Amino acid sequence: MQSSAQGIKQVFYRKKRYFVYLIAAIVLLGFPFITINGTHIFLLSFDHGELHLLGTRFNMQELYLMPFLLILLFVGIFFLTTLAGRMWCGWACPQTIFRVIYRDLLQTTIFGLRKKISNKQQPMNLESFANKLKAVLAFVIIAFLCLIAAANLMWFFVPPEDFFTYIANPSEHPVLMVFWLGFGIFFILDIAFIQENFCIYICPYCRVQSVLYDNDTLMPTYNYNRGGFVYDKHGTKIDQKLKFIDPNAECIECEQCVKVCPTHIDIRKGMQLECINCLECVDACTSVMDKLNKSSLVSWTSPTAMEQNQKVRYFRFRTIAYIVVLSVVFITLLVVSGKKEGMLLNVNTTSELYKIHTQEVVDNTFRVVFHNTDSVDHEFCVEILNPNIDSDIASRLEIIKPKDPFLVKAGQKRTEMVTIRAKENLSKNDKSDSIYPIVLRSFALDNKEQIFAKRKTNFTYPSQETIHTYLQKREEARR
Ligand code: SF4
Ligand code: SF4
Structure with missing residues (x-):
């Protein structure tokens, strides 16, 4: 039984996510400006034909490092997904961060166009002229932030010192302007109109994740042993009230976990591709169950750990194999980059x-x-x-x-x-x-x-x- 402790945990999850968002934003915005003896932490400059990596400058002729970086990137993604599902999506992806800023911060918290951030299914209240004006203002702010995000992306290819010089003379740098504004417009359309449909239908990562999951992967998991089955094995919602089917079922069918979900899914149906691992449903159910002096029916655990009431198995053959591969590639990268000719x-x-x-x-x-x-x-x-x-x-x-x-x-x-x-x-x-x-x-x-x-x-x-x-x-x- 967890009561007040669960309440603290619920707030803490959300706070943790916002804290990670803040760190991610600071890192992404700050990195392009950090130089070591005039060399950037990461810069792939097609303009100068150079790769800057951790303060070392490589010429395009020395791009033998690129395969190692790509292997690190892909194996790193496979490892993270096997270990913790779509953790990247919910905790660090700019798409999610910008959606939280636009929907939860601007539209809901600041301008009050929705009642509360715990109900993301609710449409905006645009009946009054004042609310319409607020919606436009929220859009203008997010559009401005999207243009900054697009510039931020460009800074990893065109260093900020060049970027600001180039955009001062846009007619002389049309390619840069097209890329910057192109990305900016795409980000605006994505955040304001495509929304979480990007995570569900467009993002290629969503497609590959299912083959990387196993039953020990960390994910938001509904405890049907305690809560009761809400869907049958074909994924069809059982019509009758849970209590009627199973008098011991603890789920009170408040649907808070459904209303809060940004991708509009019901976690009680089991793991679904649409889940971005934001853990909003975990927070929601924790809050509900807290009032009943019970622990949450939805928790961040693995299906095996939930069924067997055990701790999550982080170290298993697949994750250890990924760690070994990542270590070998990383050490090789260090050795190879250390042999760089001056x-x-x-x-x-x-x-x-x-x-x-x-x-x-x-x-x-x-x-x-x-x-x-x-x-x-x-x-x-x-x-x-x-x-x-x-x-x-x-x-x-x-x-x-x-x-x-x-x-x-x-x-x-x-x-x-x-x-x-x-x-x-x-x-x-x-x-x-x-x-x-x-x-x-x-x-x-x-x-x-x-x-x-x-x-x-x-x-x-x-x-x-x-x-x-x-x-x-x-x-x-x-x-
Ligand atoms: S099911 Fe839960 S973790 Fe998954 S997207 Fe919905 S709210 Fe987020
Ligand atoms: S929030 Fe918890 S109690 Fe409410 S419907 Fe979801 S699982 Fe059931």
């Missing part, structure tokens, strides 16, 4: 394979793109390394261009023609060219150990016959 290097050969100067002096020129992916400017150098410990090729070559370090601004690319010269005759064969694997290493002068990149390529030395023929032709041309 810069990017792209080495391409030019159309001229080599340039012969004399019998011993031969150059190879490469077109090298240096990409400073760091958030600060750096001066870069380039050097030659041996490809393996058995090779001494690096000591037999020298870089003759560029000789001096060169500046690459933060986030910028710079293309340099890198010319490598053989210090001696490297020909191994009279008839065919000799190819030497080499490694080009570029590094930032001010942070040689952390900001560097290596790329393998080949140095090609012409055959003796090629050199001889070339020099002979050049001599003849001179004469």
Whole structure:
């Protein structure tokens, strides 16, 4: 038996939800503005071709992290749904938060267009002109908030500092404006007109949840052992009063759990796809039963726990398997992101394979793109390394261009023609060219150990016959 304790719990559930809404709103609104050395917590910028993750900046060429993030996202959703049903929907989804703000806060609590938030089936009272005006005002406020929400969504793709600059010149940034206003209008239509039909008919998450549930999943559950059956096994409501069928049935058929439901379902029928796990029905029945000095007939538990009067089994094969997969992917993500190169290097050969100067002096020129992916400017150098410990090729070559370090601004690319010269005759064969694997290493002068990149390529030395023929032709041309 629970009396006043249940009363406190009922208020506490709702308060808990509102508290989570507040935290979610602060996190979502605040995150785009937080930067670590100029890098965002999360930003997928198509504009700059960058992914920012937890203060680390990745170039689009480094999007090998994306599959890990997507696996984390999807497995995380599967895990949460198996564990606690549509908890996301009721507790953190912006759709639900905005519906609560619009219906419960603006229309009901502030403007009094509905009598109470515990009856969501009641239509608005729009008979008087004053009420019509209030309804328009509520709509204007929610429309304004929807535009902020749409901007908030955009900030994860266009950082706020760019966003505000761009919208100051809308004619120069039509794509941004179309996306922002498009999302804004969709949000307004959704919150004001589509309402919970979005959760029931449109949201893809609703469709997949049924395959993720099991009998140990946490969900609002009606205790038919105590309350009595209200529906038959075909889902048809039993007409007679419960007391007539089962004199011990505790459900008093007040229908408070039905009236309060934002998706207009009766939880006594069992688990339904439409349930968004908001727990309003739990609160409602707790409140009713509290007055009778009984515990709630609808509680946040699992069907198995309810039937067997046990605690919910959180740890079972499926949830443990998800935890293992999530841990492995998360650790892999940390390891892979920790191996991020401080810069990017792209080495391409030019159309001229080599340039012969004399019998011993031969150059190879490469077109090298240096990409400073760091958030600060750096001066870069380039050097030659041996490809393996058995090779001494690096000591037999020298870089003759560029000789001096060169500046690459933060986030910028710079293309340099890198010319490598053989210090001696490297020909191994009279008839065919000799190819030497080499490694080009570029590094930032001010942070040689952390900001560097290596790329393998080949140095090609012409055959003796090629050199001889070339020099002979050049001599003849001179004469
Ligand atoms: S059945 Fe209960 S938890 Fe589910 S949507 Fe309705 S009120 Fe919310
Ligand atoms: S609120 Fe509780 S008592 Fe009232 S109809 Fe629902 S389950 Fe029955």
